[in-house]
Amino acid sequence: MSDASPASNATKARRRHRKQMLASTLRVLLILVVAFLWLAPVAWIAATAFKAPRDVLSLDILFTPTLQNFVTAFGPNYQLGNRLMNSTIVTIGTLLICIPVSTAAAYALSRFRFPGGMAWQLGLLATQFVPAVMIIIPLYVVLRSAGMLDTPASLIIVNLSVLIPYAIWMIKGFMDALPMDMEEAAMTDGATRFRALRDVVVPVAMPGIVTATIFCFVVAWNEFFFALILSRNEAVTLPVSLMSARTDRGDAWEIMAVIGLTIMIPMMLISKLVQRHFLKGLVSGAVR
């Protein structure tokens, strides 16, 4: 500091400033590359949904948009309307069973001691390591002999095997962090334990329950493997119907893009929520 003249200080500041400029320009460029790598594929698929088949084959950026693909997709060959309905039924059905059942179990596991202690928690964790193929083989046999193959109900049942443990783990993590004194207050105020659960615990745990719901929504909506095995014609969901675009008379990529866009639209609509909750859920489910 002692011999720093104003002039040399100014040069130093300028040099430093230039270095910072360079670094931050580089950083912004890098970020834009990243943005391109993740956005361009999605954008290209979305654009393809509006291209005439011959435009799909050319790689031009510019094209005349058409809605013909949507007409075709909803037509008898692809039955997109039916697929959309199936996906909706399966997803909503899964959530309607999964969330209340998991909330109740999460509360029980969070607040009561059970014989076996930690075994219950370890069991919940262990389900994450069971390969899907192991579950589906016997369930396929059972559902086949029950005549339930190719029904939305069978897909709901199978989805629960993945989602209930996840949802319990997530909601339980949230409930564990809630202080006990609120429900104790409710109980001394005269509520039964069940009423305290309904009036106090569930409303207060709502953010955790919403997180689990969104997580389960995303997983159920996107589920592919179980539906691929269990559905043929009637109960085909959107992700499985992607395969039909692939095999029918060569690859109908523009139809695939329409289906893909249909799968993505709900995700885009709730993307804010997904960002906030889905990832939080995964983190709490996995790391907590």
Add this chain to the structure above:
Amino acid sequence: MASVDLVDICKKFGPVVSVDKQSLSVKDGEFMVFLGPSGCGKTTTMRMIAGLVEPTEGSVLIGGQDVTYDQPRERDVAMVFQNYGLYPHMTVADNIAYPLKVRGVAKADRDRQVREVAAKVELAPLLDRRPSALSGGQRQRVALARAIVRRPKVFLMDEPLSNLDAQLRVTMRAEIKHLQNELGITTIYVTHDQIEALTLADRIVVMNKGVIQQTGTPEEIYNAPANLFVAGFIGSPAMNLIKGSLRGGTFTAPGLSLPLPGRAGATRDDVVLGVRPEDMTVAGEGAATISGPIYATEMTGDAVLVTIAVGSQRLCARGDRHFRGKINDAVALSPNLDYVHLFDGATGERI
């Protein structure tokens, strides 16, 4: 309104004994304070009365009825929690109304009672707020209002003031005392703060390590502590405790000997003499029986605390606020012999 009786109550958490076979009676309308250091079992005892913890042994009686295995809601008690336990998703009015709602009180009735109670604890303008929009003192009032709105048989308060700042604590303390007096409801109050205990209580229960040490009025507890624990725990600064022996009615310890009136001729080894700082005055040298150099002086505003070294002991006296002495000046302390306590050195019991 009701009495509360604990009979041989015992609570174990695994191998840890939290409350060890204690019995206690709280009279109808009494303000009873459970006082003790953290982990002494006072909160567990209160939670057993509330029904939030089931006793391992013994029974709990409220109004003469055995409620040991009743659910909290069946006991008609109200509790104020340390962190208030307010329902964050409900407004202040809904919070206060909740105990009435679960009991099926009609809406119009509920609203009227809530307004009445809110007026009593000065919450009327805040009824539509959520707890998160309230200050600590206001939350405390909501918790109180929720407890008193249904006139329970017993109030239970678990360190209700510990989250408030010092000034607010004094105000709320007076408010609680006033309310209890006005409502006349049996109240059990848990605290580790002796000032709170002494100011609020009709009677105090001092607990340590799961065992009741003494039950008595604040005067009894303060003026006649039953054992060394109570003697050391109550009073600030703490009572001076000097190990020594009794020889022909005179207490002797290294560096001091003190003839005790009323103990003429008594001889006993291994005793502890206790005298409160406020029961000793600072005198010039030679005027009294305990003397030594000044170790420290502390100005507290209304007094000067004078600590002197006697042998290896340090004794503290509450001196006149105009006392000025330098470290190592020799002074003497003269105890008020009417308030000198003797304890058995082995058992700690008062002699």
Add this chain to the structure above:
Amino acid sequence: MNDSTLKWGLLAPAFLIAAVVLIYPIAQSFWYSLHDWNLSQSPELGPFVGFENYLRLLTADPEFWESARVSAVFSFFSVTVTITLAMALAVLLQGGSRLEVGVRSILVLAFSMSPALVGISWRFLLSPEFGAADALIKWAVPAWRNVPILADETTAMIALVLVDAWHWVPYFMLVFIGAMASLPQETIEAAQVDGARRGRIFFGIVLPQLKSVLGIAILLKTIFSIKMLEQVITMTKGGPGTSTATVPFRVYETAFRWYDFGYAAAMAYFLAFVMLILAFVYSHFVLREKR
């Protein structure tokens, strides 16, 4: 209603469902694995053969070991690439500027895509005649002009790894950003005051504090990679040849293409056994974190 009724009552629905859709299939799969049973030949369970399926698996099925090798290669590279890229992007995008937040939400959108959609989309983007990504790669690296990406054993595997990374990097990036945000700021400031440079701060101060999160992330991603199946089905169909046929894909084909349920169940159990070992390591990590 007392507490005991309530606690079992609340748990019962979840437990009953789990018994039907988890416990029963897990047990039954094991029972199948002890039988020689091809569903296309008989709807009834075939003859009991003891551990013969396992013996065949361990000693007489080179194709299975080929798939194990494919799985190992895929898992190793997908874990390495995903975690490294995720950490790099976490450092790049951890800030709160509008650009960073915006780009983060683009990445999240990619992650919330159905795995099947990811696979099919990239198959489209990488197809030789009209794939946009294929064209871009060949424009950028003319030497690869004649490589059919998904029809060449090496490049198909590379594509599978990179597409899997494309799908998972956003998630792990957010995990790392979250972990970094919760680090005590003082340690970094202290290092700055002590004169450390930015790279040095990252490798010397930040990364060591992320050790446990990083460990868990690596284990999690390993599990996900071993289980990964959708993109093999939708993107490469295990090909060319069997070069991208992972173990789960082989189990899937054995069960639902050849209907050899007994043998498929044995393979699934072998896979589960490997995962169980990982599960132990994982729960060890998670439980130690809790203490």
